[in-house]
Amino acid sequence: MKRHLTVAEIEQYVTRSGSVDEIIAIAEHLEACFECRDRAVAIVDPGTTAHELRQPELPRERRWTLTTGVVVTCIAVVVIVIAILVFVIGKR
Numbered sequence: 601m602k603r604h605l606t607v608a609e610i611e612q613y614v615t616r617s618g619s620v621d622e623i624i625a626i627a628e629h630l631e632a633c634f635e636c637r638d639r640a641v642a643i644v645d646p647g648t649t650a651h652e653l654r655q656p657e658l659p660r661e662r663r664w665t666l667t668t669g670v671v672v673t674c675i676a677v678v679v680i681v682i683a684i685l686v687f688v689i690g691k692r
C-alpha cells in the first residue's frame with residue numbers, strides 16, 4: 601500500500617470489519633507509516649491525542665482556553681487583593 605490510508609480504511613481496521621487481506625494491508629501500512637498511525641490513534645482515542653487537523657479536537661481546545669482564563673483571573677484577583685492589603689498595611 602503506497603498511498604496513505606483513508607479514514608474509512610483506518611476505521612475498517614479498528615473495527616476489524618474488512619477482509620483479512622485488507623486488514624493485513626492496513627496493519628502493514630500502519631507499521632511503516634507514523635502519519636497514518638497517528639491518525640489511527642486519533643480516531644481510536646480522540647480525547648488524549650492532540651492533532652490540529654482534526655475537528656473533534658476544537659472543543660477540547662476551547663475548554664483548555666476557558667480553564668486557563670479562569671486560572672489567570674483567579675491569580676489576578678489574588679494579586680490585586682495582596683496589592684490592596686500591602687497598600688493598606690503600608691499606610692498605617
Ligand SMILES: [Zn+2]
Nearest residue numbers: 604605633636
Ligand atoms: Zn500513511
